[in-house]
Amino acid sequence: MIEPELIEKINIILAEEFEVDPDIIKPEANLMETLELDSLDLVDMVVLIEHNFGFTVRAKDFAEIKTFEDFYQFINSRMNGSQ
């Protein structure tokens, strides 16, 4: 179970960093398409995760993230040290 506060925090950070309206961020929406990310933006994403959530990201982590829901799960599980 992911805390709603964590989801809200993630959404605010993503909306600010990638300059999108927070309302378009839905759990089932595609992360890359919604935020209009390209490979260079993913450099920002890596830095953003490591800076805000304090853990190190690996290339294979991104391969499994398709939707915002996947992203919340990923952040939550890594913050709880379960991966």
Add this chain to the structure above:
Amino acid sequence: MAHNDDKSWSGKSRGGFLGYLIFVKLIRSFGVRVAYVLLSFVVVYFIPFAPSATCSVWKFSRIILGKGRCASFFFLYRNFYSLGRAIIDKIAVNQGKYNQYKFDFSEPEDVKRLLNSRQGVVIIGAHFGNWEVGAPFFGKYGKKMNVVMMNLEFEGIRRILELNRSLDAFNVITIEGDSLEYIFKIRDALARGEYVSLQGDRISRSEKHIQKTFMGKSASFPLGPFVIAARMNVPVVFYFAEHIGFKRYKFDFVLSSYNDVNQDKQREKFLVEEYVKVLEDRVKRYPEQWHNFYEFWDYER
């Protein structure tokens, strides 16, 4: 802005393995001078048989440098000869003949301190001069150099690098398709306090780029190397190895001041601005050492 037209580099570099092998054997057996003599004839072959490179150098000479037809023909020869000489010299250096060369270091105190520290450093170079001739010298700082290049380019020159023992002097981080693996390898290398070298003057198809006035005309510079450097939040050094005389090179280092810029998203733009100025200054001094053989400028703007 993504770059998606013919004015981009294909990702492959020209040059046959057999030709390279001949020069390796020649240098080993007879020395560099004999290789230079052979080169003076080989260059004449390349002018008609490497038409796209010839065309790009011709336009560079005529439009950017403003030279006449006759002067441009000589410039074309000198430019190709300069590339061949750079290849011969790096073969010779990697064969251990570096004591036959003289190397000057233009290395400000702040750069010297930085390269001697345990700090990871991003080094941004260009297809200018002979950056590879200096790679073995980074060993003097006791760190490992990681050179970032496209997988297609690396596969094309892997045998040459192995033959030339260049891979003893530096590690290669390859960029493969959409894989993000290279970003993590760069990050890890910097965290270990190593150098990561990227070229800031060549764009491939679909790569994000930025238009800058360079040598008086609009040209596209890749954003990737500058974004990566800025986000990794480590010192950035611009590095060039210029040929300044017979068997003589100058290693030229300039420390970027991009860390003075507070806004994250402005840092890469500042880095590009700085890089363009520094590179332009060098290319104006040694135009024949510009070895970026594709249509770099947008001549219609």
